[in-house]
Amino acid sequence: MKEYHSKVIDVEHGDNFTVVQPVNIYSCSFGDDCFVGPFVEVQKNVKIGNRSRIQSHCFVCELVSIGDDCFIGHGVMFINDLFKDGAPAYDPQDWKKTNIGNKVSIGSNSTILPVDICDNAIIGAGSVVVKDITTPGTYAGNPAKLIHGIVKTSMIDDENIK
Numbered sequence: 001m002k003e004y005h006s007k008v009i010d011v012e013h014g015d016n017f018t019v020v021q022p023v024n025i026y027s028c029s030f031g032d033d034c035f036v037g038p039f040v041e042v043q044k045n046v047k048i049g050n051r052s053r054i055q056s057h058c059f060v061c062e063l064v065s066i067g068d069d070c071f072i073g074h075g076v077m078f079i080n081d082l083f084k085d086g087a088p089a090y091d092p093q094d095w096k097k098t099n100i101g102n103k104v105s106i107g108s109n110s111t112i113l114p115v116d117i118c119d120n121a122i123i124g125a126g127s128v129v130v131k132d133i134t135t136p137g138t139y140a141g142n143p144a145k146l147i148h149g150i151v152k153t154s155m156i157d158d159e160n161i162k
Contacts, residue, residue: 014050031068049102063097063114070100073108073125080114110144120150 006022014032019025024041031050036042042060049068054060057075064078080095081088089095096114100106104117107125117123117133124140124147133139137149 020056037074055108061095062092063095064100065098066100067102067104067119069103071105073106073110075109076106076112077110078112082114107140 006024007026008019008023009026011025011027012029013034014030016033017030018034019036020038022038023036025036026042027044028042028046028048030048031052033051034048035053037054037056037058039057040054040060041058042048042054043062045062046060046064046066048054048066049070051068052066052070052072054072055074058072059077060066060072061078061080063080066072078098080098082096083089084094098112098114099116101117101119101121103119104121104123106112106123107127109125110123110127110129112123112129115129115132117129118136120136121133122138123129123144124138126142127140127144128142129139130143133144135146135149137146139145140147
């Protein structure tokens with residue numbers, strides 16, 4: 001029987017990096033003041049910005065970049081393989097990138113396919129994001145669609161939208 005144990009291996013991180021075990025985190029990087037909850041896997045070459053939080057039971061696969069001040073809810077799954085030939089793509093050359101902007105919140109149990117999500121977006125719980133999100137706002141559903149835009153006023157600016 002082969003037995004594997006969860007580990008944190010070859011991880012670059014800034015100050016105040018918090019991890020709640022058990023996790024599998026390897027060959028990736030985190031900025032300052034980041035948090036990773038239990039039962040999370042973050043694969044190699046993932047980049048996570050400052051003050052971002054990843055809650056329990058998440059899977060962050062290779063080729064994902066998450067910006068600053070992001071919140072990734074419980075059970076969020078990132079996907080880099082579109083199964084375009086009806087089966088897993090074992091060649092990493094066939095995998096696709098996902099880029100998450102700054103100040104993005106992704107609700108629990110959402111699935112994020114290879115897309116770009118702009119700054120100041122909110123993804124509702126249980127959503128499936130299959131297309132790029134280029135306009136700040138709240139998105140929900142399967143597939144995720146804009147349900148409410150963000151309206152900026154003199155009292156709200158980019159520094160206050162989180």
